[in-house]
Amino acid sequence: GAVVSQHPSRVICKSGTSVKIECRSLDFQATTMFWYRQFPKQSLMLMATSNEGSKATYEQGVEKDKFLINHASLTLSTLTVTSAHPEDSSFYICSANGARENNEQFFGPGTRLTVL
Amino acid sequence: EDQVTQSPEALRLQEGESSSLNCSYTVSGLRGLFWYRQDPGKGPEFLFTLYSAGEEKEKERLKATLTKKESFLHITAPKPEDSATYLCAVGPGAQKLVFGQGTRLTINP
Numbered sequence: 001g002a003v004v005s006q007h008p009s010r011v012i013c014k015s016g017t018s019v020k021i022e023c024r025s026l027d028f029q030a031t032t033m034f035w036y037r038q039f040p041k042q043s044l045m046l047m048a049t050s051n052e053g054s055k056a057t058y059e060q061g062v063e064k065d066k067f068l069i070n071h072a073s074l075t076l077s078t079l080t081v082t083s084a085h086p087e088d089s090s091f092y093i094c095s096a097n098g099a100r101e102n103n104e105q106f107f108g109p110g111t112r113l114t115v116l
Numbered sequence: 117e118d119q120v121t122q123s124p125e126a127l128r129l130q131e132g133e134s135s136s137l138n139c140s141y142t143v144s145g146l147r148g149l150f151w152y153r154q155d156p157g158k159g160p161e162f163l164f165t166l167y168s169a170g171e172e173k174e175k176e177r178l179k180a181t182l183t184k185k186e187s188f189l190h191i192t193a194p195k196p197e198d199s200a201t202y203l204c205a206v207g208p209g210a211q212k213l214v215f216g217q218g219t220r221l222t223i224n225p
Contacts, residue, residue, distance in 0.1 A: 093159045106162060
């Protein structure tokens with residue numbers, strides 16, 4: 001149980017384009033989903049927290065107009081990186097938490113974004 | 117400010133050589149200490165949650181313990197497949213996790 005998927009696993013795009021990443025909880029309903037960013041050999045940095053049907057809460061320093069988050073249902077959240085630039089290249093990871101999972105977050109496999 | 121510090125940053129062991137990883141934390145209100153394993157290019161894999169000082173949990177060759185200021189992840193007789201980065205995180209508030217920098221563990225055959 002508690003499986004989270006992400007799609008795509010890897011994406012390469014040109015500077016200025018937008019990229020959408022999907023995060024799905026496969027076998028449970030996720031009341032809350034989280035989006036993290038991880039640079040090489042660094043730890044995970046929380047970008048934003050989203051609850052189904054409400055606006056995401058962004059961490060300090062994260063541009064909400066650049067990183068659009070939509071939590072459309074209890075099993076799906078999307079992160080759209082708008083007008084991507086090379087400095088947005090990173091490993092993006094989502095996680096999900098359900099009512100029966102207490103405080104435990106279960107992570108997706110991650111999406112490697114490379115902006116040329 | 118909530119903070120998590122892991123040590124050592126990297127650790128190399130021979131197969132079968134037991135050791136411990138440390139996670140020190142300061143948090144306004146602990147709502148769980150979490151251990152994850154992360155393989156290169158993959159998302160973190162959940163290992164343990166500890167909620168109160170004195171609590172211990174085991175899974176195969178791994179054992180996690182918790183005090184009021186730190187947690188240890190003990191690895192007994194490790195195998196090469198235990199090589200990974202081990203992440204510690206605390207939950208200061210409802211569901212929000214603060215991660216440490218991780219310990220990169222390498223087990224040589």
